[in-house]
Amino acid sequence: MSGPELAGLLLPLGVAALRQATPLVLAGLGGICSERVGIVNIALEGMMLAGAFTGLVAGRLAGPLVGVLAAVTVGMLVGLTHLWATRKLRLNHIVSGVAINLLALHSTTFLLRRLFNQADPPVEARIESMLPTSLFTGVALALVLVFHLVLYYTPLGLRIRAVGESEASTRMAGVDTARVKMLGLAASGVLAGLAGAYLSLAQVGRFSDDMVSGRGFIALAAVVCGRWTPLGMAAASLAFGALDALQFHLQGSVALPGELLRSIPYIATVVAAMALRPRPPADLGRQEE
């Protein structure tokens, strides 16, 4: 295979991989923000869905940039709701996450029908003016570096890591841990909301039922495989994106059932999470006494 030929094959694959990885990286950063302050966050899925829907609705009314703003605002509110449920109501983190996911799924499904008055499936809402995916991809990759620097080279980052390891010890050291957690969950929601906005406003330009379809969970898996570090999570997200792009490319050219090919990235994720056996933050999921 000649050089130009190889480039001609790899370039579209790389672009596709980045397109697939972008929402995972954004939501994954959100997962890190939450789990590093000790709150298990399977609600990423619901936050993304809420962000995708709000972004599209607000985008249709006032333009896509306003849509993004609305998406991150709603994401932040959902993030703070998760904190409130786990901390003040003392709900189990998984239970709260499941509740948020169900609520997001069914309220967006309901509102989609109400607002756009389309009763028969397939139900979807479209937007004409879309944002370029490369904008989100650039922001996502830049944020990975920013988060790496914040987490390891700033006072705030030290406090965030400390709270996730031991909230009690951190409080004894004189840190206002409630503030750190609030900041973490707000940021978590903002990033997941942004990931949702990417899906509806940049990648496909429409909202349909359950359009996040598990990306929130894959983002969380990337967080785990990346050992709760921004760089590791980004690498895991890109690997997933690349596998996904590759399996799409292979559809039709390989004598394997499409279902099997499509499941390859997911199987790889499970295998990676088991093989790496990463150590979570020590206080992750702990309910305060």
Next chain:
Amino acid sequence: MRADNPPAVHMRNITKRYPGGVVANNAISLTVLPGTAHAVVGENGAGKSTLMGVLYGSVRPDAGSIEIDGAPVTLRRPADAIRHGIGLVTQHTTMIPALTALDNVLLGFEPVRFGTLDRRTGRRRVEELSAQAGIEVDWLASADTLSVAALQKAEIVKALYRGARVLILDEPTATLAPAEADRLFAVVQGIVASGASVLFITHKLREVLEHSGHVTILRGGAKTGDRVTSETNADELVSLMLGADRSAVRLEQPQRDRSEPSDVSLQVRALTVRGRGGRPAVHSADLTVRTGEVLGVAGVDGSGQRELAEAIVGLRPTVSGSVLLCGEDVTGSSVAFRAAAGIAYVPEDRHREGLILDFDLAENLLLGRHRDASAGGGRFLQRRRVLADAERLLTESGVASAGPLSPASSLSGGNQQKVVVARALARNPRALVAMQPTRGLDVGASAAVYDAIRAHTAAGMGVLLFSLDLDELREVSDRIAVMYNGRIAGVLDRDEAGVERLGKLMTEGRP
């Protein structure tokens, strides 16, 4: 003290009641002068840690006030106390294992340069402080690679870094080897010489006498004395700590013919056991409990009692030596085997180890006896039998409850302990290992617990009774063994076991 030189700390009438009614601090006042080492002594549960928690803002008192350098302060959280110059080194480290020692020290008080964490400045300051205090720590090492002693030194620097003028050390030598403890007190003297105050909690009288200028003695949540250390002595401290003058209900001991050699119930031969962190906690202990006898074990808290008890019942592996029940070696056997063979256990902490508070009484009484005939004896529990059995045990042991289906958490402490003891005795054991079975109980409940135990000793059960209360031990034991630093320092007959003699064995390890 001059009038213009107010006390570094003045706590007035501090009272703290925990949910459940335990009064941990009852109107305790404490004055610490600047530039002194001040010891706070008392046995477990005397309220020392609670009092220090109040001063550090981590425990909210129900009543009382605090002044620091003469000015009234309100301490709602540790950050408040730190701002007022209070530092705390807790008994169990608060250093976060995943972070470096340096990051642990800087956490919350980080030096900043261009918005980033300025570790270089922080490290210079930390090394300066540690050099002044005579402390050496590998600051860039991850905290989980540091020894207990190094962590503690790092914690002291952490407090000094936060500008502590009053440094609280909660049982600082509990996990240190003797040489490390000496080095620690050298650091303490240096801090005191610099004009700051050190408040240290301990129950080791030698440390009080050698290293403190003043001492406050607590017992059962109340203050029993304040002394200038040079004007007191070990005997006075022991009696203030243990309340040797306390008038307690006398428990009648059945007379036995001592000349008659009775059989051996439980025997421990040259037993060596490791404690927390792998350090030897019990060294080559020898004990023999005869049938029908109560052998008391005295000793200051943390002398190896818990490890010895756990090794006997099988909860903790032994390094060497053996445990014999009625002559049969059970050293390597499981807890269940030993329990079935006839070793019963009343653990120290009834809430954590004795009961499952959310379970009902029938279930709690069933724990460990779930394969017995009283539970059905087969693969399935027979609810009717379990309930009938629980009903019988509750009645027999006089537990005041709303029946076998009420949760264990609904009972008072005394009744909870009756349940624990009733379960231990339900299988008619041949030996009973009891850790402070009347801790926190009033006189009536204590008597009920000992009545139940005595009914079984009369039938030949041997009892190994661990207690921190010398009066109790002298009332109910036939003989008293004294543990000191993990060794059996001596075994005295009840007639020769005076408080002074026991106290000396407990604190010095020799008669």
